[in-house]
Amino acid sequence: AVVSTQSTGGQIQQVAFHPNKPFFFVLTQRYVRVYNLVKQAMVRKLVCGVKWASCMAIHPKGDNLIVGSYDKTLVWFDMDLSTKPYKSLQQHKKAVRDVCFHSRLPLYSSVSDDCSAIVTHGMVYDDLVKNPLIVPVKVLRAHKPCTKYGVLCNVFHPALPWLFTGGSDGDIWLYV
Numbered sequence: 001a002v003v004s005t006q007s008t009g010g011q012i013q014q015v016a017f018h019p020n021k022p023f024f025f026v027l028t029q030r031y032v033r034v035y036n037l038v039k040q041a042m043v044r045k046l047v048c049g050v051k052w053a054s055c056m057a058i059h060p061k062g063d064n065l066i067v068g069s070y071d072k073t074l075v076w077f078d079m080d081l082s083t084k085p086y087k088s089l090q091q092h093k094k095a096v097r098d099v100c101f102h103s104r105l106p107l108y109s110s111v112s113d114d115c116s117a118i119v120t121h122g123m124v125y126d127d128l129v130k131n132p133l134i135v136p137v138k139v140l141r142a143h144k145p146c147t148k149y150g151v152l153c154n155v156f157h158p159a160l161p162w163l164f165t166g167g168s169d170g171d172i173w174l175y176v
Helices: none
Strands: 012-017 023-028 032-034 041-047 053-057 065-069 072-078 087-088 095-100 106-112 116-123 133-141 153-156 163-165 174-176
Touching: 012 053, 023 053, 053 116, 065 106, 072 163, 106 153, 116 153, 116 163
Parallel strands: 053 095, 095 153
Antiparallel strands: 012 023, 023 032, 032 041, 053 065, 065 072, 072 087, 095 106, 106 116, 116 133, 153 163, 163 174
């Protein structure tokens, strides 16, 4: 099955695989479409509620998803609850460029054109009755603005709580 911009209803911003199920996520400007690769059909359409989504990250357990947007908003989806965001966060002053989850620790990070990276404690519980706990931990600022862009990407170390960020200034920073 081919996914095109005509079938998704907007420009494709990012794609990702589910960590342990045969699902494929397609992020467009306003929606996240979830496709079952075995059935070759769309199984869910998540409504982001933002003007223009820019990036997404899937929690390592696979039931939660974060979407960043160019209108400074992060939206957290608990896919067991609803097709609408569980929580909407406005932590940045400019466009959110990238989001990522740590593979082992309850952390996620978002980076923005305001030259900041925000590390947040995002605890997901095995008990489906308990909602995720989302608590900002630290705002990191080291990159310098270059034209209109700031921090473009970030990734956590696979085992340690180290964050790497890459900025439009050409620098890569390691936060330990």
